Amino acid sequence: MSAPLRLRPTPPFDFAATAASHGWVALAPNAWDAGREAIERVHRLTSRVILLRITGGPDEVRVELPGTDGHPGPLTPAERREVRDAVAHMLRLDEDLTGFHALCREQGGPWAVATRGLGRLLRSPTLFEDAVKTILTTNVQWGGTRRMVRELVEAFGEPHPADDELRAFPTPEAIAAADPEAFSERVGLGYRAPYVHELARRVAAGELDLEGLAGSDLPTPSLERELRGIRGVGPYAAATLLMLIGRYDVLPVDSVFRSFVARRHFGGEAVPDAEARAVYEPWGRWRYLAYWVDLTQNMR
DNA sequence: TTCCAGGGGTAGA
DNA sequence: TCTACCCATGGA
Numbered sequence A: 001m002s003a004p005l006r007l008r009p010t011p012p013f014d015f016a017a018t019a020a021s022h023g024w025v026a027l028a029p030n031a032w033d034a035g036r037e038a039i040e041r042v043h044r045l046t047s048r049v050i051l052l053r054i055t056g057g058p059d060e061v062r063v064e065l066p067g068t069d070g071h072p073g074p075l076t077p078a079e080r081r082e083v084r085d086a087v088a089h090m091l092r093l094d095e096d097l098t099g100f101h102a103l104c105r106e107q108g109g110p111w112a113v114a115t116r117g118l119g120r121l122l123r124s125p126t127l128f129e130d131a132v133k134t135i136l137t138t139n140v141q142w143g144g145t146r147r148m149v150r151e152l153v154e155a156f157g158e159p160h161p162a163d164d165e166l167r168a169f170p171t172p173e174a175i176a177a178a179d180p181e182a183f184s185e186r187v188g189l190g191y192r193a194p195y196v197h198e199l200a201r202r203v204a205a206g207e208l209d210l211e212g213l214a215g216s217d218l219p220t221p222s223l224e225r226e227l228r229g230i231r232g233v234g235p236y237a238a239a240t241l242l243m244l245i246g247r248y249d250v251l252p253v254d255s256v257f258r259s260f261v262a263r264r265h266f267g268g269e270a271v272p273d274a275e276a277r278a279v280y281e282p283w284g285r286w287r288y289l290a291y292w293v294d295l296t297q298n299m300r
Numbered sequence B: 001t002t003c004c005a006g007g008g009g010t011a012g013a
Numbered sequence C: 001t002c003t004a005c006c007c008a009t010g011g012a
Helices: A015-019 A077-091 A098-107 A109-116 A127-135 A142-156 A172-177 A180-186 A190-204 A210-215 A220-228 A235-245 A255-265 A273-278 A281-297
Strands: A005-007 A030-033 A038-044 A049-056 A061-064 A163-167
Touching (some): A038 A077, A049 A077, A049 A163, A061 A077, A098 A109, A098 A281, A109 A281, A127 A142, A127 A210, A127 A235, A142 A172, A172 A190, A180 A190, A210 A220, A255 A281
Antiparallel strands (some): A005 A061, A030 A038, A038 A049, A049 A061
16 A cells, blocks of 8 residues: 555645545445445546545645555555545535634534635535536435435446445446437436436537636626526526535525525525525525524434 | 425427 | 426435
8 A cells, every 4th residue: 555645724624524525425436444444436547446445633634545456556656646636625625614614613503613624515526526416415315315326436436446346436438428319328317317427528629618617717797697598407406516616695596495494594494596595695605504504403 | 115305497378 | 587397326
């Protein structure tokens, strides 16, 4: 096993809370190793597929590369940089949530918990992976999302050189290489299959620069418009993708949001979406994080 | 068997 | 902009 990589998060940081933040850790090719309290991920570098084991505490994140039958050999300096960049992106190590935590401190009470490092919601190394996964959360229960992502990874992900069972998240090219009908037959995505295939095709063809979008400084409404241009991405999915990009001003109004807000803030009575949204209006650009902290602290 | 999920596309107003 | 209606799939 190569020497572990060590990364320094911007405090406050809570590794376990970040890993468990919104279910993404349970979607292939990620997995939670409860015994080690580690995120395991089959990860595709530019040149090869490796296995990552990510652990962490308040001051440090460690990335180990568990060996499998001699793989991986030592990483090149460029590969070590790739790993660091990917993990830092996934855990949002550099993200500045000072403004959000200041508001939580002001609110006090149960919100004060968040100042200990809540708000870093786990994401994927690429917006392509996050966009596919987000489309696969729509109009389906969580178990269905997990199944669909797993099938996609098993069918189209590049295998680890020493273990065919370990597969990385598929590249846009790998998905686009299958014709749409064959793609639909190989993975049970239902009516979402054409959306995922078209997204992969556009990204592979260079028609859609998703990663550029993720790093752009466009105002949120423009960014939202661009995301809504992806077939399969509606209001909920766009809000989710904005969150994954690091924009928290738009709320993901879905069945979870509606039932939670009704239960927590309206005594269980269903209310119009506008009224439900208004609950988090005071949080301004931090609405999404406020909703998510409220939800995760009051799941019951 | 029926219902519906971490909704979205489309047509028609 | 808003409203019906349809959409594949599998778990509850």
